[in-house]
Amino acid sequence: xxxxxxxxxEKGLNPxxxxxxxxxxxxxxLIQEDLDGSIAHARMLxxxxxxxxxxxxxxxxxxxxxxxxxxxxxxxxxxxxxDVHFAVERRLIDLLGPIGKKLHTGRSRNDQxxxxxxLWLRARIEHLDEKLERFQISLLVHAKKHLYTLIxxxxxxxxxxxxxxxxxxxxxxxxxxxDRDRLIDVKRRVNISPLGAGALAGTSLPxxxxxxxxxxxxxxxxxxxxxxxxxxxxxxxxxxxxxxIMVHLSRLxxxxxxxxxxxxxxxxxxDACATGSSLMPQKKNPDVPELVRGKCGRVFGHxxxxxxxxxxxxxxxxxxxxxxxxxxxxxxxxxxxSLEAMSILMEEGLVFCTDRLASAVxxxxxxxxxxxxxxxxxxxxxxxxxxxxxxxxxxxxxxxxLLQDLSxxxxxxxxxxxxxxxxxxxVPQQVVASRMSExxxxxxxxxxxxxxxxxxxxxx
Ligand code: ARG
Numbered sequence: 183x184x185x186x187x188x189x190x191x192e193k194g195l196n197p198x199x200x201x202x203x204x205x206x207x208x209x210x211x212l213i214q215e216d217l218d219g220s221i222a223h224a225r226m227l228x229x230x231x232x233x234x235x236x237x238x239x240x241x242x243x244x245x246x247x248x249x250x251x252x253x254x255x256x257x258x259x260x261x262x263x264x265d266v267h268f269a270v271e272r273r274l275i276d277l278l279g280p281i282g283k284k285l286h287t288g289r290s291r292n293d294q295x296x297x298x299x300x301l302w303l304r305a306r307i308e309h310l311d312e313k314l315e316r317f318q319i320s321l322l323v324h325a326k327k328h329l330y331t332l333i334x335x336x337x338x339x340x341x342x343x344x345x346x347x348x349x350x351x352x353x354x355x356x357x358x359x360x361d362r363d364r365l366i367d368v369k370r371r372v373n374i375s376p377l378g379a380g381a382l383a384g385t386s387l388p389x390x391x392x393x394x395x396x397x398x399x400x401x402x403x404x405x406x407x408x409x410x411x412x413x414x415x416x417x418x419x420x421x422x423x424x425x426x427i428m429v430h431l432s433r434l435x436x437x438x439x440x441x442x443x444x445x446x447x448x449x450x451x452x453d454a455c456a457t458g459s460s461l462m463p464q465k466k467n468p469d470v471p472e473l474v475r476g477k478c479g480r481v482f483g484h485x486x487x488x489x490x491x492x493x494x495x496x497x498x499x500x501x502x503x504x505x506x507x508x509x510x511x512x513x514x515x516x517x518x519x520s521l522e523a524m525s526i527l528m529e530e531g532l533v534f535c536t537d538r539l540a541s542a543v544x545x546x547x548x549x550x551x552x553x554x555x556x557x558x559x560x561x562x563x564x565x566x567x568x569x570x571x572x573x574x575x576x577x578x579x580x581x582x583x584l585l586q587d588l589s590x591x592x593x594x595x596x597x598x599x600x601x602x603x604x605x606x607x608x609v610p611q612q613v614v615a616s617r618m619s620e621x622x623x624x625x626x627x628x629x630x631x632x633x634x635x636x637x638x639x640x641x642x
Contacts, residue, residue, distance in 0.1 A: 205504050208257050209266045211511055214256070215301035216266050216294070217249045219377060222397035223289055230390050233284050241285050244278045245270070265504075266298075274276060284477045288389045290381035292411040292499040299506070301398060303420060305516045307369045313521040314362050314427070318355045319639050320528035326632055329625060331536050332610050333448065334545040344543040344610045345554040347534065349623040350630050357430045359638075364423040368416065375400035376410035382498035383407055401446040412498040414488070417506050421485040424513045428478040431520055435471030438532065442468045447538045450480040455531030470527050476522045481516055484509040547575050549585055552613050553604065560599040570596055 195203070221242050228238025248270055251257040263269035268291075275282035315604075328347035335345040375398060378384070378391035384407045404410030441448035451466055459465035491505045502536045550571050557567035574596055578585060586608045593600040606612055618624035 184555070186565055192502075200262075200264075203264060203501075204529055205265045205507065206263045206269060208508050208511065209504075210259060210269070210296075212266050212295075212298040212507075213270065214249070214250045215298040215305075216270050217245050217252070218301055218398060219294060219297045219394075220270065220285060221245050222394045223377065224285060225397060226390050226394045227287055229393060230388050231335050231390070232287055237281055237284055240278055241274070242282050244274045244282060245285075247277060248273050261482070265291070265295075285457070288380070288385045288387040290379075290411075292381050293376050293407075295503075296379070296411055296413075297375065297398070299419040299510070300372050300374070300376070300400075300416070303372050303416065303510065303514075304369060304399075305421070306518075307365050307372065310514070310517060310521070311362055311365055311524070313518060314358050314365075315639060317521050317525045317528070318358050318635075320359075320525045321351045321355050322361075322632070322635050322639055324348075324528065324534065325355070325552055326636070328534060328536075329628055329632065331534060331539055332614055333539050334542050334546065334548060340580070341546045341548050343548050343617075343623075345623045346613050346614055346625060346628045347539065347633060349628045352628065352635065354430065354434055355639075358427075361423065361427045361430060364426065366441045368419045368423055370401070371419065373399075373401045375403045377403075379404060379410035382411055383632035408498045412495070412500075412503075414492055414503055414506050416527055417510050418485065418488050418492070421481065421488055421513050423510065424517050425478075425482050425485050427517060428474075428481045430522065431524055432475045432478050434524065435475040438471045438527065439475070441470045442466075442532070447535055449532045449534055451532055452530060455527050470523050470531065474524055477516050477520055481513050484513045540610075544629070545584065547578070547585060549608045549610065549613045550575055552607050552616065553585060555616075556604050557597060557599065560597075562597065562599065 194200075224233075224238050224241035224245065227233045227241075228235045233241075248257060251273075257273070259266075259269045260272065263272060267396075271282070271285060274285055328351070331347040332344045333347045333350055334341050335343045335350070375391065375395035377398070378395045379387050391403045395401075404413075408562040438449060440446050442451050451468060455468075455470045456466040457469045459467060487509050488506060491502050491509075495502055553571045553574070554564065554567040557570065558564050574585065574588070578588070586605070588604050590600075590605065593604060597629070607616070614623055615625050618627060620627070
């Protein structure tokens with residue numbers, strides 16, 4: 183079948199090259215945005231007197247007909263349709279005859295695809311923001327329940343100081359908020375209209391770019407037509423922001439995997455999200471967080487792919503840009519699915535084992551800093567106090583006991599400034615309660631944060 187290209191072509195494409203060149207198999211995902219952009223363009227052509235108002239209406243109704251065909255799943259793409267833009271135009275000409283041939287007036291696929299992709303991503307960012315909020319809420323629900331549940335805090339994955347479990351979970355809510363901020367910031371730069379830039383240089387026809395931009399809800403227009411058609415930096419920015427989200431998800435995923443192990447036993451996976459082994463009947467595997475952790479690779483890969491695809495490209499449009507789509511689409515799909523899966527995991531997939539957590543924090547030396555702080559309050563210089571407690575820990579380890587097992591008399595042999603008020607300070611609840619510095623894990627501080635997030639996240 184004949185291509186839409188001009189008559190300068192005499193022979194058909196080599197069939198393999200035809201397929202190699204085509205993007206229709208994946209850019210069909212842009213059909214709704216392509217129709218939105220085309221409708222705005224057709225209206226603008228009518229308003230500017232480039233086509234008649236009746237012709238504009240006919241084009242719009244033809245495009246709406248294609249929209250319903252697409253929604254009902256009956257829109258037929260042809261083997262000869264190179265991409266979604268040609269597919270829509272071909273169908274419009276099928277439906278309307280010669281009038282359909284007026285749609286592409288004053289437009290190129292270069293500004294068209296640039297416009298479609300921005301519209302598509304803008305909507306996805308809004309959707310992702312909702313998903314991120316849902317995930318934050320799923321964490322907040324646990325946090326609210328576990329203000330007074332303690333969990334060992336780690337540095338170097340070695341027991342460091344005990345924490346309110348709520349504080350630990352709120353740390354993820356903070357990261358996710360920055361993720362949301364980043365996406366909203368990217369959206370500001372996505373939300374600029376390239377439409378009307380033409381192939382690269384603008385057009386001699388009296389088009390109105392402000393009108394199409396306003397119709398499509400863009401906040402402004404690209405000021406330079408070359409930049410408009412050859413800029414894909416927003417795909418890189420978005421994929422970078424997506425990569426950071428995946429990093430954050432992977433860290434929680436990794437923690438859940440550790441927590442669900444026999445060695446930690448801090449959480450129990452419910453049947454809703456855990457899977458069995460084909461061989462070992464006792465197994466309950468954390469496939470969900472493992473998959474999320476594993477999916478980081480493809481998102482980071484897309485970031486690298488997009489950067490490499492763009493590097494060194496001369497202005498303006500180059501076919502290399504066609505490669506942006508699968509990377510962007512897969513990034514969005516992976517992110518949506520990972521956020522959904524992690525939300526479900528939090529909502530119904532795990533239960534914190536509070537008994538086990540309580541015994542974990544009561545059976546280590548994570549209250550050592552508190553002894554040093556106690557000595558400091560009694561006038562001992564910190565470095566000296568630190569050394570003294572280090573020696574006590576060493577001898578306790580040799581005797582197989584904990585700091586709280588030492589008697590007052592033994593403590594007074596360590597330092598005469600110690601009195602019996604030290605003993606209560608060693609209790610894990612007290613250790614946590616005392617961390618009252620701003621941003622610390624002290625219950626009162628964490629309670630303030632819970633309130634703050636409850637108000638921000640509008641959850642019940
Ligand atoms: N399918 C193409 C893409 O994704 C659309 C733009 C094609 N423009 C061109 N001059 N060949 O980039």
